[in-house]
Amino acid sequence: MRESRYNIWVDDGTQSYVYNGFSGKVAAVPTAQREPIVRFLAGDDAAPADPALLHALVDGQMIVADGFDELSLLRRRYALTRRNADRFHLTVVTSLGCNFDCPYCFEAKHPSLLDDAVQERLLRLVDVKLRTVRALSVLWYGGEPLVGLTALLGLSDELLARAAGAGASYTAAIITNGYLLTEPVARQLRGRGVTAAQVTIDGPPEVHDRRRPLAGGRGTFATLLENVTAVADLLDVSVRVNLDAENVGQAPRLLAILAANGLAGRVGVHPGHVVTPAGNTRAPSARYRAACLPRAEYAAAEQRFFDVAADLGFATPGPPGPVGAPCTAVRDNELVVGSRGELYKCTETVGDGSEVVGNLLNWPQAGDRLMKWLTYDPFADAECRACPALPVCMGGCAYHAMDGRLRDSRCSTFRFNHEEQVRRLITRRARRPAPAGS
Incomplete structure (x- = not known):
């Protein structure tokens, strides 16, 4: 033993x-x-x-x-979850246009909406998949997905009906900048199977408004705070705070504002790591000049963020659990559908023509761009094989791992602060009230 x-x-x-x-x-x-x-x-x-x-x-x-042989069993877990034939997952870009002008955005946006022809081809693909899968899930994405609300609602109705007719479960979530996420819109989303929403707020008002203004420059913080407060009991809202050297020290002030507005215990909060991919030269990120944090430094900032959040009454995560194939990019039964019907494997490549793996018009049609994702093997990396985070990370972000310029940010933060994350779990358990009668 x-x-x-x-x-x-x-x-x-x-x-x-x-x-x-x-x-x-x-x-x-x-x-x-x-x-x-x-x-x-x-x-x-x-x-x-x-x-x-x-x-x-x-x-x-x-x-x-x-x-x-733990490593061999991890390989098997990865392979089995990579080829999960029981579930079909779609990330759908309803609009690659956006009402925000964020300077670090990795997408080269254009004002396109998901049109009827693309929706029809998408439903045809879903019909084929529903012959064999038992679960259909959708992530609504952009640009800003609520700019394409009409298509989102209509397509949701069709997907719900088709899943029910096939006896498959249906789940949906949305990643939105939150500006259009009013209470009436949240009720429409909830009625169409959307249960979770991620909204990004990058700091207190003067910080957030500089980093995430409307196209044209007007601030957005006040509207986002109003919307998040209004919809927090309708949707499972998670507030993401994108961190880099420009705003990392301002996160505690933001968390205090959220808590003061009664959001502790009503919304989740988590940091995000600002990384500026160099592949899409037309994206705003190609010209972003603020210093991105090295991954180890970001991992430390993440722990400080969760310490403050916990003190203010927000739920904070423990260490990540074991995973299989970690994301859409490397799973063969998942796709990202662009607003013009173009197909991607990674959300970070949306809007980058060099990363298109196909089109709904002729899918499936295997090619080199697709196979680079479906043959990516984290176990070929000696550093991954030796890493204590491998079971909960499985190589992390394949997109970053395959680009030498982004390789530093591929890893789960668990690699850098696993002891601190486990200690947080233990501390939280120790504080948990004993069951009645114990």
Whole structure:
């Protein structure tokens, strides 16, 4: 027997805890038992290791057989989830136009809307997929998807009806800048299966308005705060705060404003890492001059963000759990559909003509651009194979990994601060009220 290569240990006085990335489980270990366990695993049968504790560690996969090949099983998990034939997922760009003018945006936008011909071809593809899948999910995306609200609502009605007719489940979410996400719009979305919305707010008013103004320059913070407050009980709202060197120190002020407006416990909050892909030279990001944070520095900022958020009453995540193939880019039953019917594999490539993998007119038609995604193999990377974050990251962002200029930002932040993330989980559990009657 031996310890799993994916164990993360943290100590808390007389108690130690071990989190296993392969299983996603955590176990408490009295500190006095750590040395006996080490000795027992080294072959000392006389070591006073607690048998019940050893069984618990085996159940949690913190202790595995000597011949247990965790890496091979991770490969298998990756392959099986990459080729999930039971679920079809679409990211649909209803409009590549946008009412915002964000200087770090990675999309080269144009004022296109999802027209009737593209919608018809999309529904034809869905009809084919629904013959074999049991679940259909959609992420509404842009540009700004609510600029294309008419198409979004009409297409939602069709997708809901088709999924119901095929006996398949249907789920939907939206990523929106939030400016058009009024309460009436949220009710329309909710009535069409959209249950979750991500809205980006980049700091307190003067910071956010500089970074995410309307096209034309007018600020947007006040409207977003009003909208998020109005829809927080209709949709599962997550407020994203995109961080770079220009605004990283302002996140606590924003969180305090959100809390003061009664949003703690009503919305989620999480940071995002501003990265400026160099591939699309027509995108605003190609000319963005603020300093992006190195991934390790961003990981530290992420932890500070969650510390402040937790103190203000916002729910914060524990360490990430185990995953398979991590995103649409590398899963073969998922597509990103552009507003003109063009197809992509990664949301970060939307609007970049060099990354188009096909078109709804002739799909499926395999080509080199598609196969680079579907043959991407994080296990070919020696650094990934040796990383403690591999089970919860599975190579991270394939798009960034395949571009040497972006490689620093490919990784999960768990790579850099796994102990801190596990410690947060333990602290949160310790603060949890005991069940009634205990």
